[in-house]
Amino acid sequence: MPYGPNIVRAWFDTVFQYAFRGLESERVFLAGRDWTFRFQTRALEYLNPLAKHLPAAARENLEQFVSFFPLVRPRISDHDFCEHQLEENCRAYFNAILESPSFQKIFENVASEAPDAMGREFRSHFGAYTAQTDFMGSLAEYLINNVERLPSYYSTAQLWDRYRDRFLPLAFDPALAHLRTATEQAGCSMLEAVNDLTSLLKEKRSELSLRFDVPYVAELDNVR
């Protein structure tokens, strides 16, 4: 065997530890149908290709591991492909929302009503953002990420909690429904890929641990 306990220890500490943490984080977001899409970057903030969940210096260890376990590579590729698809779908859905006459009309009505109804300027709900495009982007982002109630310390919490039900029917707008469905399906696919990859990595970790007598966690001080 060209590798031994030292290399296995390194894989556990620099690859598996971070991979499992990243995959678990993704699982929680995906199970909650929160795609972590961000309007400023038009990207998914916390759903990423697997390698990005590892520190940059550890990615060579991942490559080494995969070179000895080629069955893992297709599962990683599936995961990364699903992430890419979900991001593309979110982008398309986001662009369609912004261009939707229905969304624009609802936004204008809310912007017009909110100052009197809530006793403060509309722009004050959006923190540091000052442009109307950013206001619209924020609200579209909540729609895409299926945000329900926001914690009260978010500047947009009161506005979103009050007017969320005005925006929700957009999901069934003929121009948007198919994009929403595609996004939801992409999210389900990615969740499946996350679960499959997690299972396979756990299986390989268990085999290595028992074969080389290397515990998953060596010392608690070394584990973050």
Place this chain on the structure above:
Amino acid sequence: MIRDPLQQPIKLVIDTSLLVLILGYKCMLLDKAEPLERVRVLNQIRGRDGGILTQRFDDLWSLFWSAASRTVTQHVIADGLSTLGCGDP
């Protein structure tokens, strides 16, 4: 502007463990670190395992900035700087 009489201003009292996380978050923003890198560094700063949700760091940041007032004692500042390896104040 009329303040909502039911909305109480948030007053935060921050201890060392929260201060270093907030400073770390700001540093990551200034460094334009990618979100996953930011989460990794903040988990290291936190220094404990325990499955904290990724979102909690963002929530802490939002809570900090939404507070009407924030209290940090001198002792906590000194302790926090020491934790971050910034030497004696």
